[in-house]
Amino acid sequence: xxxxxxxVDVDTGVDDAVALAFALAKGANLLGVTxxxxxxxxxxxxxxxxDVLAWxxxxxxxxxxxxxxxxxxxxxxxxxVHGGNGLGGMELPASTTSRATxxxxxxxxxCAERFAGELDLVAVxxxxxxxxxxxxxxxxxxxxxxxxxxxxxxxxxxxxxxxxEFNVYVDPDAAQQxxxxxxxxxxxxxxxxxxxxxxxxxxxxxxxxxxxxAAGLVRGATERTFTExxxxxxxxxxxxxxxxxxxPDLIQGTQASxxxxxxxxxxxKTSASENGSGPLVAREVDSERFVRELCQVLELPTMDARAxxxxxx
Ligand code: RIB
Ligand code: CA
Numbered sequence: 001x002x003x004x005x006x007x008v009d010v011d012t013g014v015d016d017a018v019a020l021a022f023a024l025a026k027g028a029n030l031l032g033v034t035x036x037x038x039x040x041x042x043x044x045x046x047x048x049x050x051d052v053l054a055w056x057x058x059x060x061x062x063x064x065x066x067x068x069x070x071x072x073x074x075x076x077x078x079x080x081v082h083g084g085n086g087l088g089g090m091e092l093p094a095s096t097t098s099r100a101t102x103x104x105x106x107x108x109x110x111c112a113e114r115f116a117g118e119l120d121l122v123a124v125x126x127x128x129x130x131x132x133x134x135x136x137x138x139x140x141x142x143x144x145x146x147x148x149x150x151x152x153x154x155x156x157x158x159x160x161x162x163x164x165e166f167n168v169y170v171d172p173d174a175a176q177q178x179x180x181x182x183x184x185x186x187x188x189x190x191x192x193x194x195x196x197x198x199x200x201x202x203x204x205x206x207x208x209x210x211x212x213x214a215a216g217l218v219r220g221a222t223e224r225t226f227t228e229x230x231x232x233x234x235x236x237x238x239x240x241x242x243x244x245x246x247x248p249d250l251i252q253g254t255q256a257s258x259x260x261x262x263x264x265x266x267x268x269k270t271s272a273s274e275n276g277s278g279p280l281v282a283r284e285v286d287s288e289r290f291v292r293e294l295c296q297v298l299e300l301p302t303m304d305a306r307a308x309x310x311x312x313x
Pocket of ligand 2: 010011012013016038039124125238
């Protein structure tokens, strides 16, 4: 019994790129990648995803371009964090592969139908594509085996505003629709846990400058974080989502119904009411085990994951 078929929805972005590298290094059965407007406009996210897959020697994996803007709210990017090109300024060789013709939401629907009961989906950008797919074909909620979302901030401050995490902030309406759907199994990884998973500058500095493959991607894409932005650590938001899809016991959480503020000052704020139903909201993470495994599979130098970080990204 091989790994379950997997689709990853991204807004590539630096940590999205590392998440894709991690998925491939772990031997995930990656059917395809769908892209959405988030960190950068969707055309840049699509270009980046094609180039990252080519860099990793996996141009065979199709990239399906999705939503170019949120369902209702105004679009906001995160180029301050990810750089204008979305990859921290790292210039990858251009892939010779074009984006797939089928749009992102349609690809999600197609895979849910074709791999009903087996498909896992990891969403690490704004949830616009998943919400569109749900609206067009509600039965994907029962066809998709497991959904893991990087999104929200449930008992900690936000990173886009004091109360909102970026992915949910960008498309709060989509997030509310996804969180309300009756999925077989959905896990939400908020900043509550992803802020405890950090790539330390000391580790980054020990990656050889001429590294290629996944290590070279990590080195090049996160360089701006540690140099130009002067950070001591880079949050591994999206790689953690992939890791939890492959190893659910990395986190522990509680089921809760989620409400999302969709407008006003609190746009994107997520509140969890623990009531024994609804999505599993991650509360604890084995960050040491995760960071160690990430370093191992991406062939990065290892170090004590307990090292302190004074001002991560
Ligand atoms: O808040 C962090 C999330 O927003 C990550 O997925 C990052 O890539 C951005 O999309
Ligand atoms: Ca992302």
